[in-house]
Amino acid sequence: MNHTDCLEGQCGADRSDYRVASASIEQILTGLVLDEESGVVRCCVCDAVIGATDIVFGYAARCVEAAAWNVQRLYCLGCAPATVRSPTLGVTEAIVGGRVGTRSCPTERTHRSCLVEVTLRAYSPPTEG
Numbered sequence: 001m002n003h004t005d006c007l008e009g010q011c012g013a014d015r016s017d018y019r020v021a022s023a024s025i026e027q028i029l030t031g032l033v034l035d036e037e038s039g040v041v042r043c044c045v046c047d048a049v050i051g052a053t054d055i056v057f058g059y060a061a062r063c064v065e066a067a068a069w070n071v072q073r074l075y076c077l078g079c080a081p082a083t084v085r086s087p088t089l090g091v092t093e094a095i096v097g098g099r100v101g102t103r104s105c106p107t108e109r110t111h112r113s114c115l116v117e118v119t120l121r122a123y124s125p126p127t128e129g
């Protein structure tokens, strides 16, 4: 009996399982446009302008039935919460960190700010009633 061959086989099986997992929150939120209307990204706590290449944090939530994440609040580095404070019924919540990147729009004269280099900072699965 050859134990080395057996372990290699198990390793390959684990990799294929991992590959079919759904996209991570980091992948989903990368490229998200941050300046919907005003063209300026502001911290929701201290109102500081978060400029291009600055570190930005976002509070994202997703209802159990919904496919898309909804980034509801943006924070500067100093105001970013370390954890999701109150688990919410039926809602998956996450705090993500990243940087403000820019994306040029060919049809407009301006560029848009978007979320890049996304990393997950805190995560709260939905609570069950």
Ligand SMILES: [Zn+2]
Residues within 6 Å of the ligand: 043, 044, 045, 046, 047, 048, 075, 076, 077, 078, 079
């Ligand atoms: Zn702030």
